[in-house]
């Protein structure tokens with residue numbers, strides 16, 4: 122039996138690429154999709170992919186009520202994602218969150234619900250394998266270097282800041298140690314905001330300008346030397362498809378919250 126998937130945001134930039142990716146597989150079946158503007162239509166008609174015959178509903182709740190699924194995947198917007206994922210857990214589905222902008226508190230709350238329902242919840246700030254590798258390399262660097270800062274670059278109309286990738290990176294590094302500050306923030310002379318936001322023990326700076334796609338950079342500093350790790354995304358959503366499919370396949374294999382694609386990958 123194929124794994125039955127409900128995809129919220131199936132008509133969006135990331136969701137439509139994932140939907141087409143699911144259509145290529147033999148072991149996954151998209152049974153429902155969510156989009157307010159295309160509700161009532163068949164997903165394949167909207168995406169021009171005849172293999173996607175599932176109906177589109179206006180809300181996640183409606184899709185979940187109409188058709189059971191094994192895995193709910195959210196690629197919508199931060200203001201909708203938490204309620205969508207909570208509804209999916211209440212419907213006994215495992216959940217993959219691709220949407221960025223959820224806070225650590227949101228994820229902890231959803232994680233508790235997942236534990237109660239004995240379901241998996243996988244939150245992935247970035248499904249691209251090259252970003253997963255950047256995260257791993259940064260963890261290695263943080264074991265040897267006390268100080269770093271993160272810069273997240275995105276297009277001017279990206280509403281959430283910092284990016285999911287930057288949030289996830291800071292959450293991971295906080296488990297190693299917080300980045301040290303030579304001058305504590307409260308002793309900064311001038312405008313303290315120019316030092317960025319302190320999240321999970323990292324200073325994060327979000328740049329939002331036309332001309333950028335999505336990039337993340339982490340700078341590790343030691344006296345007289347800087348190590349820079351940077352990832353630049355192209356303009357298509359294709360790099361996220363393979364990781365999204367992997368997440369769907371793996372999320373049913375554990376209970377509770379896991380963060381990052383490497384939590385279901387063996388990268389050793």
Ligand SMILES: NC(=O)c1ccc[n+]([C@@H]2O[C@H](COP(=O)([O-])OP(=O)(O)OC[C@H]3O[C@@H](n4cnc5c(N)ncnc54)[C@H](OP(=O)(O)O)[C@@H]3O)[C@@H](O)[C@H]2O)c1
Pocket residue numbers: 129130131132133134135136155156157158159179180196197198199200201218219220221222245246247248249285358361
């Ligand atoms: N984790 C990763 O690797 C990764 C990769 C790419 C993107 N993302 C994140 O994924 C999210 C979606 O990005 P995108 O670029 O695909 O956005 P997008 O092109 O604007 O697509 C958003 C999709 O969600 C639906 N949607 C929007 N608001 C909704 C709501 N309130 N309720 C229900 N459906 C809603 C939209 O359809 P309707 O407007 O018709 O409802 C559309 O299908 C963002 O948070 C982005 O940062 C993450």
